[in-house]
Amino acid sequence: MKERIVVKIGSQILSRKDGMLDLTRMSALVDQIAELHKNNVEVILVSSGAVASGKSEIKVKAKLDTISARQLYSSIGQVKLINRYYDLFHQQGIICGQILVTKEDFATRRHYLNQRNCMSVMLDNKVIPIVNENDAISVNELMFTDNDELSGLVAAMMGAKKLIILSNIDGIYSDNPNNPGAYIFREIDAKKDDIENCIQSSKSATGRGGMTTKYNVARKAAEEGIEVIIANGRRDNILVDLIKGKDVVSTRFKPSGKGANSIKKWIAHSEDFTKGEIHINKCAAEVLLSDKAVSLLPVGVTKISGNFEADDIVRIIDEKGKQVGIGRTSYSSEKAKETIGKNNKKAIVHYDYLYIEK
Numbered sequence: 001m002k003e004r005i006v007v008k009i010g011s012q013i014l015s016r017k018d019g020m021l022d023l024t025r026m027s028a029l030v031d032q033i034a035e036l037h038k039n040n041v042e043v044i045l046v047s048s049g050a051v052a053s054g055k056s057e058i059k060v061k062a063k064l065d066t067i068s069a070r071q072l073y074s075s076i077g078q079v080k081l082i083n084r085y086y087d088l089f090h091q092q093g094i095i096c097g098q099i100l101v102t103k104e105d106f107a108t109r110r111h112y113l114n115q116r117n118c119m120s121v122m123l124d125n126k127v128i129p130i131v132n133e134n135d136a137i138s139v140n141e142l143m144f145t146d147n148d149e150l151s152g153l154v155a156a157m158m159g160a161k162k163l164i165i166l167s168n169i170d171g172i173y174s175d176n177p178n179n180p181g182a183y184i185f186r187e188i189d190a191k192k193d194d195i196e197n198c199i200q201s202s203k204s205a206t207g208r209g210g211m212t213t214k215y216n217v218a219r220k221a222a223e224e225g226i227e228v229i230i231a232n233g234r235r236d237n238i239l240v241d242l243i244k245g246k247d248v249v250s251t252r253f254k255p256s257g258k259g260a261n262s263i264k265k266w267i268a269h270s271e272d273f274t275k276g277e278i279h280i281n282k283c284a285a286e287v288l289l290s291d292k293a294v295s296l297l298p299v300g301v302t303k304i305s306g307n308f309e310a311d312d313i314v315r316i317i318d319e320k321g322k323q324v325g326i327g328r329t330s331y332s333s334e335k336a337k338e339t340i341g342k343n344n345k346k347a348i349v350h351y352d353y354l355y356i357e358k
């Protein structure tokens, strides 16, 4: 069976200080992906760089608001970016294809499956999918935090074993990476280690979410059974070395042994599309958080809020107001209210459609 990986390349790696595309770096990364591809590794590339490459192409007279600037620069820059990728992969005898997505494309299961089918047919035909957010049309309220988030979604959707996030830094440091005492975390166990406080809000000149999103995305993906590595895209031969298992300086997130099935993965990433809340009592929360495979039954429900239909995605909240998980409900909010606290009723969220955050 082929190994399937997702590689995310941040804007910072692809752009030079003067804003132009760093063709040398890009070409080095494409060469490595080509080598992996020829060695039967299926690579899905999530590449930033549209906005950064568009900026250097055009001088605008009037000052633009943030959204218009992003739309203008990305619409120009994405063409440039994908053309370069096309040329570089073409030189290696490899075909690549472009997929531009918005967060809404992950909202319904139908859209989700459409996307998955598109990437699968590309991989089956040895085409390298190059994914980016469709910045030109995605709106502010509902967009990906950044491409790190998108890469986590793609890795989960495509059943990738590994997600490699390449940035301009070797990995996650214990403190501001410029501080002499800061050291790199080589391995993080998402279940035990909480290092969020070590991360600064600073980000690279063109980066959007900074290290915080990389950390959050990596934790979530690792919980879903994906091995995540944050590494420096400027290091020579980084991708090939990582896949060969060489001991390269980087931060690795230990994947959970369990893994989640494909529906649970979709639900896990649907948090932004929830329509309501199911509040549960202490006992129900304990059972859900245990290692047992249980469904949420109406008997443990204390309150329903929001208006939802059967099959909508809802949040599950414990008695302290903390979110325990997300699930696809089998009742409408109206019907759910009628069953609150009752015994012998069908599950309000079946185990197969329940994602518990531990």
Ligand SMILES: Nc1ncnc2c1ncn2[C@@H]1O[C@H](COP(=O)(O)OP(=O)(O)O)[C@@H](O)[C@H]1O
Residues within 6 Å of the ligand: 009, 010, 011, 012, 013, 166, 167, 168, 169, 171, 172, 173, 174, 175, 176, 177, 198, 199, 200, 201, 202, 203, 204, 205, 206, 207, 208, 209, 210, 211
């Ligand atoms: N503890 C930390 N360890 C490593 N990097 C950190 C840390 N805290 C903040 N950062 C910043 O995160 C940046 C990487 O995130 P980002 O700018 O989004 O990169 P990219 O453009 O590659 O997605 C680093 O350049 C660094 O300045």
Ligand SMILES: N[C@@H](CCC(=O)OP(=O)(O)O)C(=O)O
Residues within 6 Å of the ligand: 009, 010, 011, 012, 047, 048, 049, 050, 051, 052, 074, 132, 133, 135, 145, 146, 147, 148, 206, 207, 208, 209, 210
């Ligand atoms: N979609 C944007 C990328 C924004 C983004 O997430 O950037 P980065 O944090 O550098 O990965 C672009 O192509 O410019």
